[in-house]
Amino acid sequence: MTYQNFSLKQLQAIDAAHHLHPFTDHKDLRGAGSRMITRADGPFIYDSEGNEILDGMAGLWCVNVGYGRTELAEAAYEQMKELPYYNSFFRCSTPTPVLLAAKIAALAPANINQLFYGSSGSEANDTAVRLVRHYWALEGKPQKNRIISREMAYHGSTVAGASLGGMEGMHSQLGGAVPNIVHVMMPYAYELALPGESDHDFGLRAAKAVEDAILEAGPENVAAFIGEPIMGAGGVKIPPASYWPEIQRICRKYDVLLMLDEVITGYGRTGSWFAAQTFGIEPDTITTAKALTSGYQPLSALLVGDRIASTIIEKGGEFYHGYTYSGHPVACAVGLRNLEIIEREGLVERVKNDTGPYFAEALEERIADHELVGEVRSIGLMGAIEIVKDKATKQRFEPAGSAAVVVRDHAIANGMMLRATGDTMIMSPPLIWTRDIIDMACERIRKALDLAKDDLARIRT
Numbered sequence: 098m099t100y101q102n103f104s105l106k107q108l109q110a111i112d113a114a115h116h117l118h119p120f121t122d123h124k125d126l127r128g129a130g131s132r133m134i135t136r137a138d139g140p141f142i143y144d145s146e147g148n149e150i151l152d153g154m155a156g157l158w159c160v161n162v163g164y165g166r167t168e169l170a171e172a173a174y175e176q177m178k179e180l181p182y183y184n185s186f187f188r189c190s191t192p193t194p195v196l197l198a199a200k201i202a203a204l205a206p207a208n209i210n211q212l213f214y215g216s217s218g219s220e221a222n223d224t225a226v227r228l229v230r231h232y233w234a235l236e237g238k239p240q241k242n243r244i245i246s247r248e249m250a251y252h253g254s255t256v257a258g259a260s261l262g263g264m265e266g267m268h269s270q271l272g273g274a275v276p277n278i279v280h281v282m283m284p285y286a287y288e289l290a291l292p293g294e295s296d297h298d299f300g301l302r303a304a305k306a307v308e309d310a311i312l313e314a315g316p317e318n319v320a321a322f323i324g325e326p327i328m329g330a331g332g333v334k335i336p337p338a339s340y341w342p343e344i345q346r347i348c349r350k351y352d353v354l355l356m357l358d359e360v361i362t363g364y365g366r367t368g369s370w371f372a373a374q375t376f377g378i379e380p381d382t383i384t385t386a387k388a389l390t391s392g393y394q395p396l397s398a399l400l401v402g403d404r405i406a407s408t409i410i411e412k413g414g415e416f417y418h419g420y421t422y423s424g425h426p427v428a429c430a431v432g433l434r435n436l437e438i439i440e441r442e443g444l445v446e447r448v449k450n451d452t453g454p455y456f457a458e459a460l461e462e463r464i465a466d467h468e469l470v471g472e473v474r475s476i477g478l479m480g481a482i483e484i485v486k487d488k489a490t491k492q493r494f495e496p497a498g499s500a501a502v503v504v505r506d507h508a509i510a511n512g513m514m515l516r517a518t519g520d521t522m523i524m525s526p527p528l529i530w531t532r533d534i535i536d537m538a539c540e541r542i543r544k545a546l547d548l549a550k551d552d553l554a555r556i557r558t
């Protein structure tokens with residue numbers, strides 16, 4: 098049986114009858130019916146009605162090598178034929194996770210040489226929480242277990258992931274978060290910088306919020322600080338250049354571990370293999386997933402720095418933690434081939450030296466001056482457009498978040514997949530985007546902004 102035997106209406110009815118979607122108002126979706134994406138190729142996705150849409154989000158921040166990569170399908174096929182599954186428990190290993198671990202260690206910052214596999218970013222963050230707290234316990238400091246995170250952070254949807262994250266809506270549905278996690282201000286200059294405050298000074302002030310939280314708890318009680326190098330789902334919030342070096346300095350001063358969540362930024366997005374390298378910092382853990390396989394298979398890797406790894410290995414005994422699919426041979430085969438593609442095609446260098454700067458320039462020259470746009474910002478191939486009612490005062494449309502949805506809907510109708518988060522449009526395209534595709538994206542976004550402007554003007558009057 099293939100889906101082609103079903104009409105869109107039939108598929109939507111079955112979807113509504115049986116399928117609870119993630120991050121979805123279920124009743125609302127049942128009214129609207131879901132868009133069926135049925136195939137994809139290169140930078141484009143196609144829906145069941147034959148519409149071609151340029152994917153400005155690389156799926157969900159993950160399809161870095163673009164769609165239609167036959168060699169990834171072949172890597173999975175070959176591995177499935179030879180060994181579809183075996184576990185890494187009980188003194189066993191399979192070859193592909195071993196080789197992939199070595200590959201990642203070679204690409205990662207110098208202090209990182211070990212990793213722990215899972216199937217999702219959320220799982221990797223659960224592992225990270227357990228690992229850093231266990232580390233301090235092994236070091237004879239079990240009380241040093243508070244973790245500092247940030248408001249609006251996104252670290253996943255499991256209980257630990259949602260607790261680490263700073264999304265209020267998610268906390269309100271947790272029925273009890275993982276204890277001893279606190280959230281401080283995010284480094285979001287567009288809304289939080291004071292009048293006249295320079296980016297540099299704002300970055301230092303946002304970092305100081307972390308220092309204040311450490312001092313409030315007492316450094317002897319703080320295990321770690323966790324942050325996305327660039328907040329992704331929270332709205333592509335790019336911190337000022339002063340922020341991360343200052344965070345590193347503060348963490349070192351108080352002997353607090355630095356955990357980076359690079360589930361979005363890992364494997365090339367910012368023009369380096371890891372954003373840690375873009376920002377020149379040396380974290381103790383790096384959470385990675387998504388682009389590790391370009392989304393072709395579910396796979397995550399928590400990269401573990403030498404300091405934690407040596408304690409866990411030397412003093413830890415058995416670490417009571419692991420997933421059935423930790424080091425899945427098929428996912429790892431795809432991961433290996435995916436990293437080979439990124440290397441072979443020079444995608445990281447291309448983002449750094451060519452498409453990243455071109456993307457920034459294109460947003461600045463062709464989008465920033467639009468009446469609805471308060472700010473554009475980007476780093477590598479990750480960008481944001483702030484939607485405002487009034488550029489000068491940064492006043493937003495009411496109700497909050499409504500205007501960005503209007504822009505998004507016009508964008509999709511005009512063949513451009515974008516995400517709206519709050520009043521911010523966000524983009525995270527495949528790293529295969531060329532200058533021509535960036536031009537095409539800007540044209541479509543500009544058109545969506547024009548159409549949204551007309552709609553919003555009507556609503557206003």
Ligand code: PXG
Pocket residue numbers: 157216217218219220222251252253254258325329330358359360361386387
């Ligand atoms: N950390 C970060 C920084 C993420 O962006 C996760 C952890 C969790 O990964 P998994 O694989 O468990 O989903 C993510 C995931 C959005 C959106 O709306 C973003 C994510 C997931 C779902 C939706 O932008 N990021």
